[in-house]
Amino acid sequence: MGRSGIKSFALVVGGTLVVACGAAGCGGSSTQNPAPSGAASAAGSTSGAAAPTGKPVRGGKLVLGVDSEPVGFDPATDVVPSPGSASITDAVFDTLTAPTKDGSYQPYLAKSITPNADSTVWTIGLRPDLKFADGTPIDAAAVKANLDRQKLHGFQGFPDMKSATVVDPLTVKVTMNNAWGSFPAALASQRGWIYSPTAVKKLGKAFSAHPVGSGPFEVEKWTRGSSILLKRNPNYWRKGLPYLDQVEFRIIPDDSARLDALKSGDLDSAQIASKDISTLSTGDFHVQQATAYVDLLYLNTTKPPLDNVNVRRALAYALNRKAIINTAWAGVGPVADGPGAPTNPYAAKVNFPSDDQAKAKQLVAGYGKPVDVTLSSQNDPTSQLFAQSVQSMWKSAGINAKLASPSEAGAHADQVIGGKYQAATFGFPPFLDPDSWWSQIIASKGAINVMHYKDPIIDAALAKAHSLSDTNARKAQYAIIERRMADQVYAIFVHGDVVAEGAAADVGGLGGMTLPEGQPAPWGQEYRIPFNTDSMWKQPAN
Amino acid sequence: MTRGVVVRLARLVITLLAVSFGSFLLLNLLPGDPATQILGLVNINPANIARVHRELGLDKPLLQRFVDWLGGVLTGDWGESYRTHEPVLGTILDRLPLTLELTLLAQFVALLTAAVIALVSAPRPGSVVDRASSATSFGMLSLPNFVLGLGLIYFLAVQTGGWLPATGYVPASESLTDNLRSMVMPVLTLAAAPAAVYARMLRSELMVTLQEDYIAFARAKGLSPRYILLRHALRPSSLPLLTLSGINFGALMGGAFVIENLFALPGVGSLGIDAIYRHDYLVVQGVVLFITLMYVLVNFGVDLLYSTVDPRVRQAGA
DSSP, rough: HHHHHHHHHHHHHHHHHHHHHHHHOOOGGGSSSOOHHHHGTTTTTTESSSSOSOOOOOOOEEEEEEEEOOSSSSSTTTTOOHHHHHHHHHHHHHEEEEETTTSSSSSEEEEEEOTTTTTTTEEEOOOOOOTTTTTBBBEEEHEEEEEHHHHHHHOOOOOTTEEEEEEEEEEEEESSSSTTTHHHHTTTGGGEEEHHHHHHHHHHHGGSSSSOBBEEEEEEEEEEETEEEEEOOOSSSTTTTOOSEEEEEEEOOOOHHHHHHHHTTOEEEEEEEEHHHHHHHHSEEEEEEEEEEEEEEETTSSSSTTSSSHHHHHHTTOOOHHHHHHHHTTOSBBBBSSSSSSSTTTOOOOOOOOOOOHHHHHHHHHOOOOOOOEEEEESSSHHHHHHHHHHHHHHTTTTTEEEOOBOOOHHHHHHHHHHHHHHHEEOOOOOHHHHHHHHHSTTTTOOOOOOOOOHHHHHHHHHHHHHHHHHHHHHHHHHHHHHHHHHHHHHHEEEEEEEEEETTTTEOOOOOOOOOTTTTOOOSSSOOOOOOOOOOOEEOOO | OOHHHHHHHHHHHHHHHHHHHHHHHHHHSSSOOHHHHHOOOGOOHHHHHHHHHHHHTTTSSSSHHHHHHHHHHHOOOBOOOOOTBBBHHHHHHHHHHHHHHHHHHHHHHHHHHHHHHHHHHHHHSSSSHHHHHHHHHHHHHHSOOHHHHHHHHHIITTTTTTTSSSSSOOTTTTHHHHHHHHHHHHHHHHHHHHOOOOOOHHHHHHHHTTTTTHHHHHHHTOHHHHIIIIIIIIHHHHHHHHHHHHHHHHHHHHHHHHHHHHHOOHHHHHHHHHHHTTOHHHHHHHHHHHHHHHHHHHHHHHHHHHHHHHHHHHHHOO
């Protein structure tokens, strides 16, 4: 009891950190002492005996536990703190496009989205007679207002967008400053959440707390810091959806408290840490899980000896990543070889240098001078186990590895972003589309390229991929980048971490959504994790 | 008497100023920038960071920010949260009923438990009952409250299949029964340690009082031991407890920080913890100021009350 108490106190802290992590991108801290699970590497796999079979039933209410709540619901000015809170926002807004499992983006709320020959002009066609929750039409004028507002006020904005014009009530033409082939991908994220411009005009700042959207639910009651009650949007555009009349999200930052609430029946389903998967896999619960995050070691290439590519390669060869995963994540989740999670359709198969201590020793010797490396890390238990196992493997390869004193998540992220580190543990959030995210982190001039390298090959491929609209052609460019990353070892990719939801036996429809035309969306990346509320349903008691 | 009150009030204001300025400085020494917390990794770039700093006034000098904040507080404007843009004072007041209910119930339960423990053990020092209650007190005192809380959750919520709610809060305005149900475990968790301290103190005070001549006189008069204990010994022995429980009010509020997080209760404590992690400076400032205010006011009140209850203090104090 005492031990688990102490561990869980760390979780009181750690649980809140996860919130910061969605922002700071430290997927690792949500998993502590996980239990072994062989199925963890499969995308969107389910486990556990009890899951309702048969057709979804309409009606009822589910109570869902998540780690954090939205800051606010304004897609332009409110930042989504973590996947848990994104589940809530995503129940209120639908996006114009949605991803499919092969990595392509298909129209979702939009009926069609087509580029001209060089992707400088995009035409968005809308479905007829759609309405927002307040009854105002989802038409071309509304979509234009959304795009304009995002460009003007959004934190990410649409830097490549020149203008949006209304062609007819169901058609918007978007003109770009330059070729932007991955525009549909940008529309599948927060930037594409479509909301009622009439409500924004009417409510002003209050819209953030009283959103009017295009999604399956609308906000009925929000008790900040405690719970958000959603009710069915009567105007929802997808026929027969959602199944539920109401969804209540309970905000429970602490992982073990959330798990207990699920086990005691307070919650019907909950976002759970990967360590807890095995405790729910038996008995009256079932679990849905998918690889989503990437845990890695950032290397600051401006700090000798890490400016030397052979030293960086030695650091990579010295690691046995499987052993690290066994230690820090108790074996849950696969090895990661690049900036995309292993289940990401854009993740290429590359041979990332690894598992060769002899080679590492040889490279260290070839450097001719002692190799001194200080590894910075976060103060949660998982990051500590991660850092310690890395240190011991580096040491045995003849590297003088030291651990910096660990810092709290936010401070650690600031240290890394400020370049005040040599090597650092880090985590990437579960982003599906590489375009906006990779240009932020791995482009030479990316705002948070904390590795500080200049690499024309990567920059050229990123720019090229940005301009292309064909999924396979984009994948080819991203593969060039991933091979280059593996060759130059600007960072050492280690682990694909797992996102999981546990649910009682009477909860159906966990996991990813299905597009109107029947294609399944990938679950575990981007938004709609952990909960995709439009497909969830509750089996009535007999 | 009046002069004493004025001096105490002046001290109170100085304390509040000192605590506010100290916590303001400490917050700004915290490593990390609120902007990175607000923006999240995807949105970080120099332009956005500058925009956030400008919007929050973080581009101004430190001292000016403190003076601005203080000026606002004096006129009733405690600023707004960096993240949610909700007014700080309003947010605190929204969450106050829960924290007050939690601390007051915990205080009540602690005092009641202490009285029972002390009353059964003090008259018979060294007896089995006394030793057992001592052991219980020490157990309650040394068990960290988060461990006790998790233990309670495990045995009363998980094992019983939801006998009591593991987490969450129902406002009393919605359902008083559900409200009290959701409070049982947090209150017990928070009350355990102070109950032990109070019990130890009341027990030793009672033992001293029971040695007094007037108790011996009451015994000689043939009054029943129970009557003597409750009528003659308890009241004079409770005076130090009054001070202690006043001072302890601050500790209870501090404990609420942990307890509210553990049981996912949306009170002032969880607001403060959340704000610290998010670098939501004005909310932290507000919470610190508010709790300090409560703390000094309660102590001030106890001071005044004390001189009413015990005439000796009144003569010495003024």
